[in-house]
Amino acid sequence: MSGERDPSVEGGAGFHTPVGSRRTFFRWVTTGLAGLIGLGLAVPLTGYVISPALKRREPQWVDVGALDELPEGEPKQLDHVTTSRDGYLESRFQKAVWAVKRPDGQVSVFAPMCTHLGCGYHWAGGEKQFKCPCHGSVFDLEGQVVAGPAPRPLDPLPAKVENGRLLVIFKEFKSGIAQRVEL
Amino acid sequence: MASRIYGWLDSRLNLKPVEKTLLDEPIPGGASWIYVFGSVTLFLFVLQAVTGMFLAVYYAPTPDHAYDSVRFIESEVTFGAFVRGLHHWGASAMVVAIGLHMLQAFLYGAYKPPREAMWMAGVLLFLIVMAFAFTGYLLPWDQTAYWATRIGINMVGTVPLVGEFLMKVMRGGEVLGALTLSRFFAVHVLFLPALIVGLIALHLFILRRVGPAGPWTDERATLGSETFYPRQVYMDAVAIFCAFLLVAAAALAIPLPLTDKADPSDTSFVPVPEWYFLFYYELLKYVHGPLEPLATWILPAAVVLVMFLWPFIDRNPARNPIRRPVALGAGALFLAVVLSLLGLSIKNLYAVPRADPAVARGKALYAEFGCAGCHRIHGEGGAVAPDLSYVGDVRPDRDWHNRHFKDPQSVSPGSFMPKFPLTDQQLNDLTSYMLSLKKAP
Numbered sequence: 001m002s003g004e005r006d007p008s009v010e011g012g013a014g015f016h017t018p019v020g021s022r023r024t025f026f027r028w029v030t031t032g033l034a035g036l037i038g039l040g041l042a043v044p045l046t047g048y049v050i051s052p053a054l055k056r057r058e059p060q061w062v063d064v065g066a067l068d069e070l071p072e073g074e075p076k077q078l079d080h081v082t083t084s085r086d087g088y089l090e091s092r093f094q095k096a097v098w099a100v101k102r103p104d105g106q107v108s109v110f111a112p113m114c115t116h117l118g119c120g121y122h123w124a125g126g127e128k129q130f131k132c133p134c135h136g137s138v139f140d141l142e143g144q145v146v147a148g149p150a151p152r153p154l155d156p157l158p159a160k161v162e163n164g165r166l167l168v169i170f171k172e173f174k175s176g177i178a179q180r181v182e183l
Numbered sequence: 184m185a186s187r188i189y190g191w192l193d194s195r196l197n198l199k200p201v202e203k204t205l206l207d208e209p210i211p212g213g214a215s216w217i218y219v220f221g222s223v224t225l226f227l228f229v230l231q232a233v234t235g236m237f238l239a240v241y242y243a244p245t246p247d248h249a250y251d252s253v254r255f256i257e258s259e260v261t262f263g264a265f266v267r268g269l270h271h272w273g274a275s276a277m278v279v280a281i282g283l284h285m286l287q288a289f290l291y292g293a294y295k296p297p298r299e300a301m302w303m304a305g306v307l308l309f310l311i312v313m314a315f316a317f318t319g320y321l322l323p324w325d326q327t328a329y330w331a332t333r334i335g336i337n338m339v340g341t342v343p344l345v346g347e348f349l350m351k352v353m354r355g356g357e358v359l360g361a362l363t364l365s366r367f368f369a370v371h372v373l374f375l376p377a378l379i380v381g382l383i384a385l386h387l388f389i390l391r392r393v394g395p396a397g398p399w400t401d402e403r404a405t406l407g408s409e410t411f412y413p414r415q416v417y418m419d420a421v422a423i424f425c426a427f428l429l430v431a432a433a434a435l436a437i438p439l440p441l442t443d444k445a446d447p448s449d450t451s452f453v454p455v456p457e458w459y460f461l462f463y464y465e466l467l468k469y470v471h472g473p474l475e476p477l478a479t480w481i482l483p484a485a486v487v488l489v490m491f492l493w494p495f496i497d498r499n500p501a502r503n504p505i506r507r508p509v510a511l512g513a514g515a516l517f518l519a520v521v522l523s524l525l526g527l528s529i530k531n532l533y534a535v536p537r538a539d540p541a542v543a544r545g546k547a548l549y550a551e552f553g554c555a556g557c558h559r560i561h562g563e564g565g566a567v568a569p570d571l572s573y574v575g576d577v578r579p580d581r582d583w584h585n586r587h588f589k590d591p592q593s594v595s596p597g598s599f600m601p602k603f604p605l606t607d608q609q610l611n612d613l614t615s616y617m618l619s620l621k622k623a624p
Binding site for chain 1: 207209213230233237240241243248251252254255259260261262263265266407408409410412413414416417420421423424427431
């Protein structure tokens with residue numbers, strides 16, 4: 001082909017290169033194919049990386065103890081073991097909740113972390129108050145803020161009683177803000 | 184916009200000469216479809232690197248977690264099976280692309296002076312790719328991975344004097360276990376990539392210093408040159424796109440189920456290597472006893488050495504294949520031997536287990552009668568009755584199964600399995616299914 005005279009080719013017999021619309025055609029095909037490959041990879045790879053962020057854990061009712069063991073009007077910390085799937089790992093770990101039985105038999109359950117910065121609070125029986133040891137937040141029996149820097153009341157958890165057993169759904173919430181945002 | 188940015192950078196970094204060097208590389212005799220295999224190989228390497236990085240996002244290189252993490256990628260992660268498929272089939276495609284690239288270089292005599300070093304760097308690259316394949320195969324930590332790697336390592340043990348020591352180094356000790364997996368992982372994702380990137384750079388550096396070989400014609404003075412860009416780039420892009428489509432189609436269409444999790448105590452598992460090692464696997468079947476080292480390392484070492492030093496062995500200056508009968512003959516013979524061994528091996532592997540319709544009918548009966556309520560096959564089903572995953576190996580006797588299905592207690596006293604009302608045909612089908620549940624097909 002080097003000897004032919006072709007208007008779409010520049011240069012002589014020694015060194016030549018396509019020019020004009022021929023050159024444009026090659027450029028567009030090359031760019032187009034590279035773009036298709038890039039797209040064909042970018043879409044699945046993006047989905048691949050962000051997929052765990054889009055998956056929501058199914059809420060699970062966990063048995064935290066018998067209702068009878070709960071004294072009326074006196075909050076009690078209930079420990080329980082939950083199984084959670086952490087990617088390909090199935091791990092079991094201990095979680096705690098605070099539960100209060102009301103005189104009418106209703107049970108309120110609170111997440112065990114102070115809404116200020118996530119410290120574990122405790123029940124001061126004498127003063128009938130929840131107290132956080134970290135920065136002095138104080139909550140009443142209803143979980144309302146009485147004192148200290150806590151931005152919102154204690155976080156209630158869904159709870160129900162079945163066959164005399166207390167079931168809760170364990171959740172964690174963002175600390176330090178007035179709104180209740182689940183993690 | 185892009186051209187303005189380029190202009191801004193060019194005015195500072197003086198990019199035009201770089202662009203000219205990269206794109207206006209002269210191709211003697213003009214662009215050609217026969218030159219695309221190097222670029223396709225390079226693309227597939229990049230594809231392997233990218234998909235590999237993404238697989239590492241979820242993969243955990245310990246015997247406790249490797250299998251589960253791969254299964255997680257396969258079944259839970261969005262596009263996980265696709266990404267794993269791309270990596271798997273990309274590896275196969277890379278072996279094919281390298282094979283074609285070497286064949287082209289061989290046929291065109293592109294290894295002859297002054298391009299000996301380019302060929303030698305290429306042979307080293309080929310060996311590194313094989314090392315990638317070998318180390319990557321273990322990582323899913325399923326039965327196939329475990330036993331195939333065990334056999335591969337054992338072959339190294341037949342090398343005299345140092346074999347035993349090398350084996351221990353590869354395994355990281357006496358057994359194939361946690362230390363083996365972590366070193367295979369490190370080699371696969373850190374050491375080999377560093378090595379291969381350096382060698383690719385060397386391979387391309389040599390290419391740019393000596394230039395591509397071009398056609399094999401003897402009247403080189405009359406050859407005109409064409410610039411690399413745009414026509415050769417366009418051809419490379421089309422070939423690369425086809426390769427990508429093939430790999431992506433395979434990744435989407437062909438499922439890659441894991442076998443059971445690696446079980447070092449299960450010595451009866453018969454692994455099958457990847458197809459690109461099959462010719463070698465077949466060769467080992469024919470060589471036994473005192474001659475075994477010949478096949479396990481003497482022959483492979485000799486072949487690799489001859490390949491590496493080939494530019495110095497073939498001193499014939501001609502590049503035209505017609506004037507190189509000896510070299511072409513040797514190459515053709517080598518290819519014929521490899522391909523026939525491969526063909527033979529594939530035939531042996533896939534021709535034997537003819538699908539027996541009775542097995543499929545028996546499998547349907549197994550589901551119909553709810554056998555999985557008590558029995559387990561490859562992790563599916565209850566655990567109160569014996570695991571039937573490999574019952575064909577444990578109880579190969581057809582008559583035993585027939586009597587057992589009619590009256591379990593007659594052959595297995597104390598069994599709580601109920602009697603099932605089976606016709607003779609059903610009995611036969613169910614037994615055929617049981618006997619098909621074996622480790623090796």
